[in-house]
Amino acid sequence: MSDTAKDPAVGGTAQVGVTGLAVMGRNLARNLARHGHTVAVHNRTAARTRALVEGFGHEGAFVPARTAEEFVAALERPRRVLVMVRAGAPTDAVLDGLAPLLDEGDVVVDGGNAHFADTRRRERRLRERGVHFVGAGVSGGEEGALNGPSIMPGGSPEAWAALRPLLEDIAAKAADGAPCTAHIGPDGAGHFVKMVHNGIEYADMQLISEAHDLLRHVAGYEPARIAEVFRTWGTGRLDSYLIRITAEILAHADPVTGRPFVDVVADAAEQKGTGRWTVQTALDLGVPVSGIAEAVLARSLSGHTRLREASAGLPGPHRPPLAEEDAAYFADQIEQALYASKLVSYDQGWHMMRAASEEYGWGIDPGTVAAVWRGGCIIRAAFLDRVRAAFAADPALPTLLADEGFAGEVGEAQPAWRSAVAEAVRHGVPVPGLSAALASYDALRAGRLPAALVQAQRDYFGAHTYRRTDRAGVYHTLWGGDRSEVRAGS
Structure with missing residues (x-):
């Protein structure tokens, strides 16, 4: 035990406790300790607790606990407990063990990637015991957890008041110095916003990968050159964490073969489920998130290797890469296509958050979400400050595409x-993300959609009725009879 570790028998000395000391939990505990907070630490496997204190005890004050009882006893009241275990049954098991040990007014935070519906259920259950439960989205990976993540807490205002000093200390700081954390809303609001963040992350990564693919197979650029293109883009309006790490990845050579690293990575992208949750929830809410959906489906398709192998010989275009001058012009087109597509995908996420906020009565402020995402999180990007400003100027803004500045750029x-999407089609390069974003843009700006025919078809085969453009009411045509029109319900 290090000199800075305290004897758990003393009790009541820690301002906050962290249980679950895998990478994220360990790094959040270290982050808290580095900011001067005494941290009680506990893990189901005691070896992890010892390893944390022995390896990082010099960073601050830790109170190691061997049991849940020791852990809870080590905390000042009202207690503040951060649970960092796997989502699902493991989280429920930890909460079941902690609940009898807690008192009214204590605060429990689930910092894992829980489904927001589970968070709502847990919040109701602990509220009955007088305990505040907070579902907090934490983004930034293991590096962010240690050096400053974006934190999206839901829960009661009382819980936020108790947690705010801690979370503002350890959160990432935006360029203007503001901490990248804020109270998102009641019960599951924080985890919902984190889920949407991850859905947007899926879309963003897919769009970037498609831009790389077009530069590779249409412009004819090698990865090292594409890395330079991305570095240039990262100095402008596309400045973001994902653009910067993409440039680093594309510039990296495999130390074993000497080949571009991206060429030795198997082209099957995995997923942990938050992107899929986003799409499923959007369907439940009736919200179109085509950019996120296409990104999720693209990952799924990449993993169906037998299907892809069986289809590899299908006919398609065989066009040579563009000439150098044309390739440079095309690269500029891709930058514009990527930027516009990112705006559409991000906007779909905000539309989904607004719909959920209305459905569940959360009162989510879209500008606050943009502010929280400016630093620490995976989708942090320079243009998010402009998103924050747009919603600050008009909190009722229905879409970012209605903002004068963004509308002009798109x-x-x-x-x-x-042109970029058309060139991709001519060369047979799949761009489901870029083309879905363009289709969404065209659908939004269209004065009239073909949905009229779809609804007429529904009425024909299922008597599902329709509304008219020239008068109020709901109608049905007698398709199997004389095709006269009757008013529904008459």
Whole structure:
């Protein structure tokens, strides 16, 4: 035990406790300790607790606990407990063990990637005991957990008041110095926003990978050159964490073969489920998130190796890469297509959060979410400050595409966007993300959609009725009879 570790028998000395000391929990505990907070630490496997204190005890004050009882006894009241274990049954098991040991007014935070519906259930159950339960989305990976993540807590205002000093200390700081954390809303709001963050992350990564694929197979650039293109993009409006790490990945050579690293990585992208949750929840809410959906489906398709192998010989276009001058012009078109597509995908996420906020009465402020995402999280990007400003100027803004600045940029980008997608089609390069974003943009700006025919078809085969454009009411046509129109319910 290090000199800075305290004897758990003393009790009541720690301002906060962390249980679950895998990478994320360990790093959050270290982050808290580095900021001067005495941290009680506990893990089901005692060896992890010892390893944390022995390896990092010099970073701050830790109170190691061998049992849940020792852990809870070590905390000042009202107790603040951060649970960092796997989502699902493991989280329920930890909460079941902690609940009898807690008192009214204590605060329990689940910092894992829990489904927001589980968070709502847990919040109700612990509220009955007088315990505040907070579902907090934490983004930034293991590095962010240690050096400053984006933190999205839901729960009661009282819980936020108790947690705010701690969370603002350890959260990432935006360029203006503001901490990247804020109270998102009641019960499952924090975990819902984190889920949508991850859905947008899926879309963002898919769009970037498609841009790379087009530069590779249409422009004819090698990975090292594409890395330079991405570095240039990262100095402008596309400045973001994902763009920066993409440049680093593409510039990296495999130390074993000497080949570009990206070429030795199997082209089957895995997923942990939050992107799929986003799409499933969007379907339940009736919200279109085509960019996120296409990203999730693209990962799924990449993993169906037998299907892909069986289809590898299907006919398609065989066009040579563009000439150098044309390739440079095309690269500029891809930058515009990527930027416009990112805006559409991010906007779909905000539309989904607004719909959920109305459905569950959460009162989520879209500008606050943009502010929280400016630092620490995986989708942090320079243009998020402009998103925050847009919602600050008009909190009721229905879509980012209605903001004058963003609308102007997307309008200017659309010729290049269309050309890039068309060139991809001509070369047989799949761009489900870029094309879905463009289709969504066109659907939003269309004065009239073909959904009229779909609804007419539904009425024909299922008597599902329809509304008219020229008068109020709901109607049905007698398709199997004389095709006269009757008012529904008459």
